[in-house]
Amino acid sequence: MSQPSSKPLHASAPVFFDPSGKRWRRILHSVVAGIMLIVFSVVWILPGATAPLWKAQLNQSPDYPRKLLATGDLKNIPTLGNDTDFVFDRIALVQHSGAKVLLKDPFSDTVYREANAEEKELIGNYPYVIDSYGHPADRQLMLTFDDGPDARFTPELLDLLSKEAVPATFFTIGSNIVKNPDILRRIIREGHMVGNHTMFHSDFWAHDDTYNREAIIGTDRVLRATDNYATRLFRIPTGDPENNTLALLQAQQLGFLHINMDLDTRDWDHPPGEPVPVPQLDGKGHVVLLHDGGGDRSATINMLKTLIHQAKEKGYTFTTVQPLLPSEYVPQRITPGVGDHLTLTTYAGILVAPNVLITWLFWFGIGSLTLLTFLYVVLALINNRRQKRRQWDTIREEDWPFVSVVLPVYNEERVVEKTLAALQVSDYPRFEVVAVNDGSTDNTLAVLREYALSWPQLRVLDQPNGGKSEASNNGIFHSKGEVVVTLDGDTLFERQTIKMFARHFCADGGRKKIGAVAGHVKVGNRRSLLTAWQSLEYLSGICVTRMAEGLMGAIAIVPGACAAWRREALIQAGGYSTDTLAEDADLTLTLQQFGYRIVQENKAVAWTEAPMTLTGLAKQRLRWTYGNIQTIYKHRGMILNPRYGALGLLTLPYAVLSVVIPLLFMPMTIVVAAINLAHGEWQAIAIFAVIVAGTHMVISTVAVIMVREDPSHLLIVPIYRLIYEPLRAYVIFGATLQALRGRVVGWYRPERTNSVLLSITTEAGEMAAGGFPFAAGPERTPSAV
Numbered sequence: 001m002s003q004p005s006s007k008p009l010h011a012s013a014p015v016f017f018d019p020s021g022k023r024w025r026r027i028l029h030s031v032v033a034g035i036m037l038i039v040f041s042v043v044w045i046l047p048g049a050t051a052p053l054w055k056a057q058l059n060q061s062p063d064y065p066r067k068l069l070a071t072g073d074l075k076n077i078p079t080l081g082n083d084t085d086f087v088f089d090r091i092a093l094v095q096h097s098g099a100k101v102l103l104k105d106p107f108s109d110t111v112y113r114e115a116n117a118e119e120k121e122l123i124g125n126y127p128y129v130i131d132s133y134g135h136p137a138d139r140q141l142m143l144t145f146d147d148g149p150d151a152r153f154t155p156e157l158l159d160l161l162s163k164e165a166v167p168a169t170f171f172t173i174g175s176n177i178v179k180n181p182d183i184l185r186r187i188i189r190e191g192h193m194v195g196n197h198t199m200f201h202s203d204f205w206a207h208d209d210t211y212n213r214e215a216i217i218g219t220d221r222v223l224r225a226t227d228n229y230a231t232r233l234f235r236i237p238t239g240d241p242e243n244n245t246l247a248l249l250q251a252q253q254l255g256f257l258h259i260n261m262d263l264d265t266r267d268w269d270h271p272p273g274e275p276v277p278v279p280q281l282d283g284k285g286h287v288v289l290l291h292d293g294g295g296d297r298s299a300t301i302n303m304l305k306t307l308i309h310q311a312k313e314k315g316y317t318f319t320t321v322q323p324l325l326p327s328e329y330v331p332q333r334i335t336p337g338v339g340d341h342l343t344l345t346t347y348a349g350i351l352v353a354p355n356v357l358i359t360w361l362f363w364f365g366i367g368s369l370t371l372l373t374f375l376y377v378v379l380a381l382i383n384n385r386r387q388k389r390r391q392w393d394t395i396r397e398e399d400w401p402f403v404s405v406v407l408p409v410y411n412e413e414r415v416v417e418k419t420l421a422a423l424q425v426s427d428y429p430r431f432e433v434v435a436v437n438d439g440s441t442d443n444t445l446a447v448l449r450e451y452a453l454s455w456p457q458l459r460v461l462d463q464p465n466g467g468k469s470e471a472s473n474n475g476i477f478h479s480k481g482e483v484v485v486t487l488d489g490d491t492l493f494e495r496q497t498i499k500m501f502a503r504h505f506c507a508d509g510g511r512k513k514i515g516a517v518a519g520h521v522k523v524g525n526r527r528s529l530l531t532a533w534q535s536l537e538y539l540s541g542i543c544v545t546r547m548a549e550g551l552m553g554a555i556a557i558v559p560g561a562c563a564a565w566r567r568e569a570l571i572q573a574g575g576y577s578t579d580t581l582a583e584d585a586d587l588t589l590t591l592q593q594f595g596y597r598i599v600q601e602n603k604a605v606a607w608t609e610a611p612m613t614l615t616g617l618a619k620q621r622l623r624w625t626y627g628n629i630q631t632i633y634k635h636r637g638m639i640l641n642p643r644y645g646a647l648g649l650l651t652l653p654y655a656v657l658s659v660v661i662p663l664l665f666m667p668m669t670i671v672v673a674a675i676n677l678a679h680g681e682w683q684a685i686a687i688f689a690v691i692v693a694g695t696h697m698v699i700s701t702v703a704v705i706m707v708r709e710d711p712s713h714l715l716i717v718p719i720y721r722l723i724y725e726p727l728r729a730y731v732i733f734g735a736t737l738q739a740l741r742g743r744v745v746g747w748y749r750p751e752r753t754n755s756v757l758l759s760i761t762t763e764a765g766e767m768a769a770g771g772f773p774f775a776a777g778p779e780r781t782p783s784a785v
Contacts, residue, residue, distance in 0.1 A: 014579045015630035018742025027740055049339040049346075050213070053220055054232055054255020056107035062209040065249040068106065071127045078122045079242055080115070081132035087287055087324055088134045089241040089258045091249045094123055103131055107253055130242060132260070134324045136285030139316045143168040143304075144261060146197055146235065147293035149176050149183035154292045156301055158186060164308050166318040168192050169259070171235040174199035174219030176293055178347045179355075181226045188227050193320035193331060195233030195259060196220055196251075199347075201294075202237055204247035212250050218343055224336040225344035231331040232256050233321070239264075239289070257329045259321055261289040267303065272296035276303040281314055287321070358672050361665060362684065366691055372654075373695040377702050379548035383600070384706050386551075395506045403431040403502055404481030404567075408471035410438040412489030413447055414754045415609070419489060420451050420458065428498035431485075433458045434475040439465030444489075469583045472560070473575035476567070484570055488561040492524065492607040492756055500604040501564035515569040515596025516588065517604065518546060518555060519562030520707070524607030524756030529716075530617060533723050534610040536700060536716045543602060543703035550600035552646035556655065557628075558598060560584035562606035569596050580634060582627025589635040592647060602707055609756050618730055625659075626735035632656060662732050693718055 018024070052060070059068075068091075080092075080103075092103035092112055101115040101123060112131065115123060123129055136142055148154045148170055161168055170187050172194055177184050187194060198215040199222075207215075216234065223229050234256035236247040241258060248258055263286040267276045276299045279288070288307075290300055311318070322330060405423060409416050416435075423433055435458060437445040445462055452458040463474055476484055483505050485498055497519065504517045520542050523535035549555045558565075560576075560583065573590045576583040588598060611617040632639070632655055639656060641648040673685055697717045704711055738744075 014581075014744050015634050016739040016742055017744055021742065024741045045339075045342055049221065049343050050217055051339070052213075052217060052254045053224075053230070056105075056253065056255060057109070058107050060107070060253065062213060064106075065246060065253055066209065068128060069245055069249065074245060077242065077245060078119075078124075078126050078129040079132060080119050080122070080129050084135045085133045086135060086260050086262045087132075087321070089130060089132050089248060089260050090252055091128055091245065092131045093128050094126060103129065106249070130245070130248070136287065136319075136324065138285055139283060139314070140285040140323075141281075141311055141316050141318050142285075142287045142321050143290060143318060144171060144235070144259070144287060144321070145169070145290050145292040146171045146237075147176070147201065147291050148172055149180045149187065150293035150297065151180050151183065153297035153301065154180070154183050154187070157292050157297070157304070158183075158190060158192075160301060160304060160308075161192070162190060164312075166308055167320050168318070169195060169233070169320045170292065171195040171197040171233070171259070172219070172223070173197050173201055173293065174215075174222045175347065175351050177219070177222050177226055178344065178351045184223075185227045188229055193233070193322060194223065194229060194231055195235055196223070196231060196256060197235055198237055202247075204236075204244060204250065209250070212247070213254065216251055216254055216256065218347065221336075221340040221343035222347060224334060225340040228333050228336060229331060230334040232329045233259055233325075233331065235259050257325075259287070261287040263288045265290050265300070265303065267291055267297070267300040268294065270299055272298070275299055278303055278306045278310065281311060281316065283314070354668050354672050357665065358669060361661070361669065362688060366688065369692065369695050373698060376544055376548035377698060379551045380544045380702065380706070383547045383551040384602070387602070392503050392507070395503060397429060399506050400428070400430055400499075400502055401482040401505050402480060403428060403483045403485055403498055403564075404475075404479030405431055405433045405485045405487065405498070406472055406475035406479055407433060407435040407487060407489065408438055408468050408475060409435060409440065409444055409448070409489040410465065410468070410471070411440045411442045411444055413440070413442040413444045415490045415756075416444055417447055417451060418754070418756070419487070419492060420448075420455070422492040422494075423498075424455055424457075425495055426493065426498045427495050428502060431457065431498055432480060434461065434479050435459070436461045436463060436471040436475040438463060438468070438471035467578065468560075469576040469578045472583075476570055476575050479567070482567055484565045484567050486560050486563050486565065487606060488608065490609045490756065491521075491561050493562075494605040494607070497562070497604045497606060498564075500601050504599055504601065505564070505566065512595055512597040513566065513569075514599060515566050515591035515594070516558045516598050517564040518542075518550075518558040518598065518600045519564070519604035519606055520600075520602045521559055521562045522605060522607050523610045525609050525612065525753070527755065528612060529719075530614065530723070531610045531612055532713070532716055533720065534617070536713045536720065537724075539707075539709055539713060540696070540699045540703045542600070543706050544699045546600045547602070547706070549646070549651055550598070552650070553597060554646035554651040555598040555600060556588060556647065556651050557582070557585040558588045561608055562604065564604070565591075566596070569594065580627050580630035581623050582631045585628055585631045586634065589631065589638060592644060593635070593638065607756050609753065612753065612755075618727065621727060621731045622734050625731040626738055628655070629659060629735055629739060632659075659732055659736075662728065663736060666729055666732075689721070692721060696720060 090112075091106060093106050095102040095104050095111075101120045103112040103115060104110065105112060106128070143166065145157065145168060149172060170192055172184065184194070196216060196219045199218045200215065202212060202215040204212045220230075223231060232255055234251045236244045236251070236258065238244065239261070241248045241260065251258060263279055265276060265279055265288065268291050270276050272295070290304065291297060292300070308318075407419065412419070420433070420435075435448050437448060437460065445460070448458070448460045452460050459478070461474055461478060463471065472486060483502055485501055487493060501517050501519065504514055521538055523531055523538055526532050526535050546555055563584065569591050570587075572594055573587055577586045577590070580586045592598060611620050632652065635652075638644050638648045639652045676682065676685065697714065700714055700717055703709070704713055
């Protein structure tokens with residue numbers, strides 16, 4: 001045995017490493033500057049964008065309405081006006097002037113009118129009253145529609161009104177205007193009148209004054225910016241001004257006139273599928289309440305057809321509320337200001353942009369997933385068929401290359417003897433094992449040396465701890481084989497694995513030399529849901545994805561735990577790089593830049609020990625993800641480079657998107673999904689989940705059939721994403737943060753439990769290495785010699 005030390009074949013500073021910390025400070029400074037810019041912009045813009053557009057003379061403090069209402073009894077506010085006066089509502093201050101009782105505008109010096117004798121008695125000493133006034137002429141119907149515009153039902157309603165030549169008044173919700181601007185423009189273009197119904201159908205008593213004022217002002221500005229339309233008409237969400245005096249008074253303070261109704265169709269009170277009764281007409285004029293949004297309005301439209309027909313037969317005419325409006329309250333065309341456009345842009349960015357983006361991502365995800373699934377499955381099946389039909393029996397024994405198996409180990413005392421025993425029973429005729437002890441602090445070195453005493457093919461090297469890449473490079477440097485096979489200290493090769501690797505180098509007659517062969521890593525400790533999940537992940541990723549990529553010449557990762565490399569290619573590449581944590585992916589891309597070909601071999605099987613805890617799995621995947629990001633960045637010149645074929649045009653760009661898209665859109669996607677679920681809109685999410693699970697089921701089924709694995713793997717498919725998505729979020733954001741900070745993610749080595757199950761026997765039929773208890777797993781046929 002020898003114990004030489006050697007310099008690693010390849011050493012450089014880690015990608016993204018910033019020992020000075022200046023990058024992170026610059027990033028923090030940029031973030032702070034960006035936040036300050038946004039804050040200053042808001043401080044500068046917000047006062048103008050939220051300022052009232054209809055300014056009165058007096059009492060404009062936002063808290064004035066609550067203070068005024070607090071001076072009276074909200075449950076016993078006098079309501080003036082006879083039974084026929086109902087169209088308009090306003091709060092009037094009571095002023096006693098001698099024997100007279102005057103009703104005044106709270107926001108100017110205007111006296112509305114003098115109370116009559118009956119009203120004086122009703123008013124008493126009350127400080128303010130609700131004054132209702134205005135009524136339509138007999139046989140005049142004023143149809144009013146609340147809660148729109150709605151993308152489905154408002155156009156149907158407009159078609160009906162246009163066909164019947166019936167004008168109407170629409171009290172629109174600001175958020176719906178933002179979502180459906182074209183429908184609002186059509187409403188106005190076709191001669192209908194529009195009023196303000198707040199931004200989100202607000203309950204004024206449930207919110208503070210700032211929110212309530214913006215609910216009205218914001219809708220006003222959205223109307224102006226959407227179609228140059230200014231209106232001072234207002235209707236309280238849920239109506240009932242006597243019990244919603246705060247909404248009535250705050251709207252009045254902002255210059256709006258409240259429009260009431262007297263004929264409620266109660267279409268809002270009927271579930272979908274239930275017909276809405278047609279209201280009876282008595283010859284008098286009415287303001288009719290209907291809805292074009294807020295739910296399924298099919299029954300409303302059906303009822304309205306009958307109502308219009310009956311009203312016309314009884315001599316009714318239809319009009320908007322304009323005949324009753326004072327001239328100053330008639331809507332008008334205006335030129336919107338900067339504040340109007342900023343308000344619309346802000347609400348569009350909040351209400352529309354996320355949904356548009358999520359919709360785009362939904363269809364992009366569905367489309368790309370379906371296309372790639374079909375493509376990868378077809379290519380994987382073609383490649384698998386080609387490999388099965390390929391003839392290998394023409395290789396003569398003397399043609400087999402000498403193989404060096406390089407085994408870097410660090411504190412593998414519990415498992416390394418089993419790993420060596422699996423190698424010792426290999427059916428390959430010409431190989432050596434170079435085990436490199438990377439400064440282990442347990443008895444790993446002693447186990448290796450003792451094993452080497454009885455197995456001459458094993459050479460043991462010892463070095464100070466330098467990491468897996470340096471240990472692997474040390475082994476490569478001291479190896480003798482034309483082909484170098486690598487594995488991890490906890491990995492068990494099946495008997496045929498080395499030969500399955502080596503045969504590719506014997507029959508390498510293509511234009512490009514084979515630089516590496518990727519093996520099939522399987523999870524050998526399937527004892528829990530978590531390890532079963534990892535087993536399915538390995539199975540579908542290797543048997544379908546990598547097989548398809550192999551046919552296209554686009555394999556991006558040859559797993560160091562089960563791989564074979566052409567020695568001259570390793571030397572040319574400088575061995576494993578130390579500047580990324582995904583040294584195997586880094587080396588794979590380097591070889592392809594040198595013109596070597598990478599292939600997949602599913603019969604070169606290795607069994608590995610997967611993390612058995614969520615913490616262990618998260619740490620492992622954080623390292624993998626960070627290393628892959630390092631590798632992609634290091635080899636960014638290959639991305640979209642046609643020189644590298646499907647690798648540069650498909651595999652690497654998709655790898656970039658798989659990181660960038662979650663980084664940019666995952667938080668927003670989660671928020672939008674949560675909002676949709678809170679509103680009972682789960683259908684799109686369910687459809688996406690079903691499609692994703694369906695495509696994964698196809699991939700997994702093909703993988704199981706391709707390598708004749710246990711079909712019980714398919715039971716994991718329905719719950720696969722419940723583990724995958726939270727894990728992906730953690731590792732992508734965690735790895736990106738570490739890259740920005742310039743820190744090096746530590747090499748995570750999971751605790752070895754010696755739980756890989758594999759039957760290994762010698763040619764004489766006895767247990768290898770003194771009879772270690774290698775039990776066959778229930779999920780596969782044991783490998784026996």
